[in-house]
Amino acid sequence: VLRLKFVVAYDGRPFRGWQSQAGGGAVQDFLETAFARLCGDGVERVPVHGAGRTDAGVHARGQVAQADVPAEAFARLPRERWLTAVNAHLPPQIRVEKITRARAGWHARFSARGKWYRYRIWNAPTLQPLEFGRAWHLPGSLDFQLLRDMAATLAGTHDFAAFAANRGRGSKAPETTVRTLHRVAVRRGPGPLVTLDFVGDGFLYRQVRLMTGTLARVALGKMPPECIGELLDAKSSLKTSFAAPAEGLYLMRVLYRGGTG
């Protein structure tokens, strides 16, 4: 078995999230089928695993994943054709942008050192139609300076338990809810766009959407700014439930020692 490491981008809208679903339709399902087809007859499924799961509607600009292909079947395919060949078996809303052989012991998820997520907010009375499904439409009056100041307080190492959702039955809770946000950047423009970037060593389930949703409520004047600090101090006892919608979220990059995917 040969382990391939690849970078994949996708539009989150047409798919049922990253993780394989009964009945198919998830990004992982399309990738497993595409790699199996490359390997030819007799290979029914190639296991594909991503650095992290994204919910339905969440986009990826740089998800990283592994595909474990039968070495003999894959040897027939010249290396310069890997990219074109796999993309030929994928819908245009999923594109593999880079494929290499993984180094021994490398694992898409366990070797990851961090992730960069972006959240896009469209702050205007009307959502530009080409932004539909790609940004969160927030028509209200947003206090941008407060949004930026409050976002900055999230940077650093904290127990983010209050900014975590349950992944659902059958999923284990993480052993620790302490995470480090290396970088939080908020900027405005072009036009009514507000972009929040979060780079961290790891993220709890829905953490970016819960942080963004809560920050937005504060910036809209619907919640006192002190709440952010209280939620960070509260640990698991207090929880926020203001998750920003999936369509504004982008997995930009997965970070590994020595660079990206």
Add this chain to the structure above:
Amino acid sequence: VLRLKFVVAYDGRPFRGWQSQAGGGAVQDFLETAFARLCGDGVERVPVHGAGRTDAGVHARGQVAQADVPAEAFARLPRERWLTAVNAHLPPQIRVEKITRARAGWHARFSARGKWYRYRIWNAPTLQPLEFGRAWHLPGSLDFQLLRDMAATLAGTHDFAAFAANRGRGSKAPETTVRTLHRVAVRRGPGPLVTLDFVGDGFLYRQVRLMTGTLARVALGKMPPECIGELLDAKSSLKTSFAAPAEGLYLMRVLYRGGTG
């Protein structure tokens, strides 16, 4: 009857072009229905006319159109609610961004002094999935300087007959095929994006797509640069048939005396 002037943006993909179709599904159909609903019972259809038609798949950032509404029916609706009310009756891929009363004698099409079109090319081996349907994917090696130089030769007043398609049966040919291109600008970036902007006093049917398609063939080395000049000199006898696909084209703005829509 009260004439409203409005600016409308749309994603070209879900619709059957601008112009009303038997069976509906065109942008004009959705707008006529939405304005009729605003007017309430007894108003079956409100005629809507645009500054120009866009083909299926072509996007608009700033189409301008008129709606002739029954004055009494419309008087009930406070002016500050016009925008929200009409958008409430439209799919999210169509958004009216501004509505005013038209000045006496104003006509969306006949009063227009010019248009600004943009064409987007994605020049990389792989089309980023979030650009699918929004840019022309041109994977070949493009001579950017040649593209820019050749595009510049199109600026000015020319007989663009060689860059015009037939609109189909039942449509009259234009009386003259002489048009003035006030501005042609080509730029590269961000990333593999190449953007062509065309501002002119008027455009023949498919002119922007035919100009872009022909320029692209020259920049890809598939056609000698001299062809552009020959096509401009040739008038109606010679024709180019390399139309760039609809999905890369955007109607950015319609120009009127004293400003945009």
